[in-house]
Amino acid sequence: MALPKEWVSIEVKELEDLPCLRYAEKPDRRSSWRLLKERVVEAGICSHCGTCTICPVDLIILEDRPLDFDPKKGCMGCGVCVAVCPRYNYSPLSGIGDYIEAVAGKSKRFVGQDGAMVSEFMATALEMKEIDVALFVARDEMFRPYVVHVRSAEELYDTRITGTKYSFAPVMPELHRIIKRFDKIGFIGTPCMISGLRKLQKKVPLYEKRVRLAVGLFCTENFYWHQLYDFLKSRGADLKNAVKTDITKGNFIVTFKDGSEFVIPVKEMEPIVPEGCHVCQDFSAVEADVSVGSVGSDPGFSTVLIRKENAKKIFDYMVEKGYVETGKAKIKVVQRLCDYKVKIHPYPPKEEKSQE
Ligand SMILES: Cc1cc2nc3c(=O)[nH]c(=O)nc-3n(C[C@H](O)[C@H](O)[C@H](O)COP(=O)(O)OP(=O)(O)OC[C@H]3O[C@@H](n4cnc5c(N)ncnc54)[C@H](O)[C@@H]3O)c2cc1C
Ligand code: SF4
Ligand code: SF4
Numbered sequence: 635m636a637l638p639k640e641w642v643s644i645e646v647k648e649l650e651d652l653p654c655l656r657y658a659e660k661p662d663r664r665s666s667w668r669l670l671k672e673r674v675v676e677a678g679i680c681s682h683c684g685t686c687t688i689c690p691v692d693l694i695i696l697e698d699r700p701l702d703f704d705p706k707k708g709c710m711g712c713g714v715c716v717a718v719c720p721r722y723n724y725s726p727l728s729g730i731g732d733y734i735e736a737v738a739g740k741s742k743r744f745v746g747q748d749g750a751m752v753s754e755f756m757a758t759a760l761e762m763k764e765i766d767v768a769l770f771v772a773r774d775e776m777f778r779p780y781v782v783h784v785r786s787a788e789e790l791y792d793t794r795i796t797g798t799k800y801s802f803a804p805v806m807p808e809l810h811r812i813i814k815r816f817d818k819i820g821f822i823g824t825p826c827m828i829s830g831l832r833k834l835q836k837k838v839p840l841y842e843k844r845v846r847l848a849v850g851l852f853c854t855e856n857f858y859w860h861q862l863y864d865f866l867k868s869r870g871a872d873l874k875n876a877v878k879t880d881i882t883k884g885n886f887i888v889t890f891k892d893g894s895e896f897v898i899p900v901k902e903m904e905p906i907v908p909e910g911c912h913v914c915q916d917f918s919a920v921e922a923d924v925s926v927g928s929v930g931s932d933p934g935f936s937t938v939l940i941r942k943e944n945a946k947k948i949f950d951y952m953v954e955k956g957y958v959e960t961g962k963a964k965i966k967v968v969q970r971l972c973d974y975k976v977k978i979h980p981y982p983p984k985e986e987k988s989q990e
């Protein structure tokens with residue numbers, strides 16, 4: 635169902651004084667958040683991207699569990715939450731997408747999940763003054779994700795800030811919080827978060843103006859932190875003692891402080907994969923400025939798909955400065971993973987066969 639036009643006036647006006655939504659000219663008191671609840675969350679397709687937390691009255695609750703709502707907050711009926719949700723009227727993106735250049739890359743400065751190219755992109759963008767701040771997902775002592783502001787390359791020597799956390803992270807709420815504080819922001823996210831960002835940028839020009847670099851991460855699935863923690867603990871692996879988590883060749887691997895490893899087939903983790911991931915077909919973050927992942931490169935390298943000119947400019951600068959080592963990316967392998975994700979996540983989902 636299309637969103638009634640009169641609900642959202644932000645398409646034509648700049649929300650300069652967010653979160654105060656005085657631009658909703660025809661507020662609809664029927665509470666449009668109910669549409670999100672029924673058609674996205676209860677329909678089992680919410681990606682937990684957090685874009686809807688732009689809500690000016692904080693009615694939408696994004697915690698380490700499925701999205702929730704607090705109607706006591708008093709909905710203004712502005713309709714923004716529905717307007718920016720990438721899963722409302724969902725039409726899945728897929729494939730490898732357009733790109734200017736594909737390379738395998740390894741940063742000579744940072745230690746990351748793979749080749750630390752995500753960190754290198756943000757560090758170089760900060761050095762070039764293309765951005766003032768980058769939002770990174772760090773981890774606490776229990777491997778719980780939290781968002782940090784990175785303002786200089788030196789901060790990225792901390793390996794708790796670099797590296798993959800296989801849990802939903804509240805990057806979007808933090809973006810909403812800082813959008814008026816910084817002129818030039820770097821954003822990193824899973825494909826669903828990049829889709830949320832793009833929809834937001836279309837609806838609210840302030841985000842279009844201020845988010846200057848969007849780095850997308852390849853992604854097959856994610857987890858709620860507490861479910862991941864409990865699941866691994868029940869199998870004998872305590873994330874409290876972990877220094878790295880990785881998904882490689884169908885296995886989830888936890889590396890501990892003492893160098894030992896715990897390995898479990900990802901298939902066994904199927905029961906804790908959130909339902910919103912089951913309808914997701916975007917592996918390569920097709921809407922990002924640059925997409926980075928593990929598959930398609932040798933160990934220690936990241937696969938980098940440079941999609942937009944802003945990212946190309948940053949990449950050329952890091953090569954010129956000698957910050958990175960580059961090689962050939964195996965695009966066919968990336969393509970295979972893109973196809974695989976479409977195959978395992980049909981949308982609309984296939985009907986379960988009746989027992990009768
Ligand atoms: C949930 C998830 C699933 C993934 N699945 C795949 C996959 O199936 N195949 C594949 O090839 N690659 C996958 N990746 C990407 C891969 O794990 C690496 O992140 C990527 O190769 C970049 O490595 P790097 O060394 O260049 O990044 P780094 O320089 O180490 O930087 C990575 C940065 O990503 C950010 N980040 C970490 N966790 C999250 C998170 N949960 N949400 C948002 N941002 C985060 C952090 O800010 C971190 O510093 C996945 C990533 C995530 C977060
Ligand atoms: S953004 Fe908040 S106030 Fe506006 S419709 Fe949604 S729930 Fe209501
Ligand atoms: S998909 Fe994202 S924007 Fe939509 S309801 Fe879920 S968290 Fe909110």
Ligand code: SF4
Nearest residue numbers: 826853854856911914
């Ligand atoms: S599979 Fe990845 S991109 Fe898709 S909804 Fe889950 S976390 Fe988001």
